[in-house]
Amino acid sequence: QVQLQESGPRLVKPSQTLSLTCTVSGGSITSGSYYWNWVRQPAGKGLEWIGRIYSSGTTNYNPSLKNRVTISVDTSRSQFSLRLDSVTAADTALYFCARDLGYPNTDSWGQGTQVTVSS
């Protein structure tokens, strides 16, 4: 059973870069063909898809984030990462990493990590 765990700073200053890592255990990040996603949720609000990286390395991003996002993978550590540049208070949210959104039997999520943007 694959498990995902987010990690990274809980507090980021405005205009700086938010960096989060998702560690995948219980299965190699390179075994099989999966989409590795980042999703966020401001407090009391809905879910927003940030982007994903495929096992081949191909990335897709939400245009709403206007080129501030980079998702990368480190196969040696079985991790994939999120980088969000030039953050503002609007980027304060619970950030989730997830595998294969909506795919039967492979849809899996981390528990989420709260990130606050504040000076």
Added chain:
Amino acid sequence: DIQMTQSPSSLSASVGDRVTISCRASQSINTYLNWYQQKPGKAPKLLIYAASNLQSGVPSRFSGSGSGTYFTLTISNLRPEDFAAYFCQQSYTLPLTFGGGTKMEIK
């Protein structure tokens, strides 16, 4: 982007009730529609994929239907553990988008 509109945004129901939540897409998404359940402070859990298919391990009191632009999630014989938020999500095209959610509370 495809906009997903859920209704109602909140509802109150009792244990044993049958409830239906709807989700409307701004354009046709065939049956590329998934439903998630989320409890406070927890990750979403996939309930239904491809509009009407029950994810393994999900109780049969959950069911989904629809195609094109209109979809529904029905929960029969509500149990206490079903009181949560529910989100629809389209996987027809990028960017993936979610509905605004339906929060279900105990009456």
